[in-house]
Amino acid sequence: MTTANLLDFDLEGLAAFCQTLGEKRFRATQLFRWIHQRGAREFDQMSDLAKSLREKLRGAARIEGLPVISQHESADGTIKWLFDVGDGNAVEAVFIPEDDRGTLCVSSQAGCAVGCRFCSTGHQGFSRNLSTGEILAQLWFAEHFLRGHLGTTDRVISNVVMMGMGEPLQNYAALVPALRVMLDDHGYGLSRRRVTVSTSGVVPMIDRLGQDCPVALAVSLHAPNDPLRDNLVPLNRKYPLAELLAACGRYLEHAPRDFITFEYCMLDGVNDQPEHARQLVDLVRASGVNCKFNLIPFNPFPQSGLTRSPNTRVVAFAKMLSDAGIVTTVRKTRGDDIDAACGQLAGDVKDRTRVGERIAQQRTVMLRQVPAGVAKEG
């Protein structure tokens, strides 16, 4: 008999599931807290649930994370995990510690159908959507692993960014319940301002997210005009800049923050000239969208045929935007030594023809590297 994976449910879903077992709603809340707040994997750990209920659960449900293929820790404290999602596919999550926060970058799909030119995930092609449980398994595992790793019972992950592999708004049905669990006080209790969905610009789903579950929004802009953006972010041909910026304006009516973050990957000689900065200023001024820019130093990979803009040009570009009154930051590269920087996720499994072989190799490496306990995940 197939059992339900309880990581697939938000609290409402879990309450409905408990009802099918003849249990009251408050049992769902207890169960939910055991799973997400305390990281329980076995029903026998749930000491305040009646033995009869634990037995019922054992017959009908499971708590199943994702097998960890590998874990790499950078000298700067960044940790990258590669998770096996079956059929030779793997996804990555990256933990980025900073003084005042701990951010987890989470994947939403195995591969990605959007195919942005500067993104190594985009070059892999699309395999499949992750389920709600597979999205949440990354957070569930990372939070409870990190508590053990850092020797604390306090929450470690304060921010989640849906910026890993995949276009989250092309996996909307699984994304929204996962976001609800992140925000739920009985789950991870994260603030809406600290959960960010990053999109390449799926306009109708930006509108739906504003209605269904408004969290912080980051938009991968990467170009100041349609011809260039058509080339860098192919989805632009379907939802051009004017439509995208109009959707951003509408989103702000619901958003927990009063600005949209525009991500802009700096590509040498492609989108990093003074003329591009001037066009960007005109574009956002004309749209009236309150925004911040985050300039991202490109992480080159061979198939892209692109190179990183020199630092001096990034600084000059940032200055032009700032001088025009737009708050602009340059993203620090983190985890360079473990290929965890932006656009490098699953870079080492991007050759899909040999992905199964690579996963097998990494598993062997993991058995030598990963601390006791991690390899048992899932």
Ligand code: SF4
């Ligand atoms: S940047 Fe995002 S949307 Fe574009 S291909 Fe990469 S994962 Fe997909």
